[in-house]
Amino acid sequence: MAKTRELCKDIRDKIVDLHKAGMGYMTIGKHLGEKATTVGAIIRKWKKFKMTVNLPRSGAPCKISPCGASMIMRKVRDQPRTKRQDLVNDLKRAGTTVLQKTISNMLRRHGLKEWLRKKHLKVLEWPSQSPDLNPIENLWRELKVHISQRHPRNLKDLEKVCMEEWAKIPAAVCANLVKNYRKRI
Numbered sequence: 001m002a003k004t005r006e007l008c009k010d011i012r013d014k015i016v017d018l019h020k021a022g023m024g025y026m027t028i029g030k031h032l033g034e035k036a037t038t039v040g041a042i043i044r045k046w047k048k049f050k051m052t053v054n055l056p057r058s059g060a061p062c063k064i065s066p067c068g069a070s071m072i073m074r075k076v077r078d079q080p081r082t083k084r085q086d087l088v089n090d091l092k093r094a095g096t097t098v099l100q101k102t103i104s105n106m107l108r109r110h111g112l113k114e115w116l117r118k119k120h121l122k123v124l125e126w127p128s129q130s131p132d133l134n135p136i137e138n139l140w141r142e143l144k145v146h147i148s149q150r151h152p153r154n155l156k157d158l159e160k161v162c163m164e165e166w167a168k169i170p171a172a173v174c175a176n177l178v179k180n181y182r183k184r185i
Contacts, residue, residue, distance in 0.1 A: 007038070012052035015042050068094065143169070 007015075011032060018028045025043070029036040046052055071094070072087055146165045152158040 006041070006054070007034070009052060012042050015039050016046045016052055019043050022133075103136075138171075139169070142173070 006109070011034070014032065015028055019039075023031070025036040025039045028034075029039045032039075042052065049108065050173075058100055068091055071090070075087065075090065143162070143165055146168070147158070147161050150161045152161045
């Protein structure tokens with residue numbers, strides 16, 4: 001989903017004023033060059049809260065400022081053997097208090113991809129815990145498809161259909177799944 005720009009307070013106030021004057025969403029949108037859905041959202045917000053200012057957003061606040069994140073990345077890039085505690089101390093001196101865990105998470109998010117790219121290291125296409133690498137997941141998928149085609153009506157019927165479909169799976173299919181699994185490793 002693409003990021004959208006935020007309308008300034010003056011435009012939001014103008015939308016509300018035009019709405020009070022009796023104009024419709026589409027007319028206001030055409031007059032100001034905004035989408036009717038945007039105009040509608042602003043008017044609904046005004047009706048509910050009686051204001052057009054932005055409300056605080058949900059979610060945890062960022063624990064490291066962009067400036068602090070840049071400082072950490074620069075230091076780690078220049079001195080790769082820097083310890084987390086040294087980074088915490090540097091941030092404290094700069095007036096920011098963070099935990100070592102926060103720094104680890106930030107480094108993992110921002111630094112790992114860049115580091116791997118610079119080192120020209122190959123990585124697996126899928127994460128190691130991916131169900132795509134587990135042959136039993138493919139077998140379960142096949143079983144679910146066959147069971148859903150039979151439309152069991154109750155739990156007893158479902159159990160019976162499961163047992164019948166499981167018995168129908170040839171040993172060759174299981175062997176083929178294992179063979180494909182070994183090729184991926």
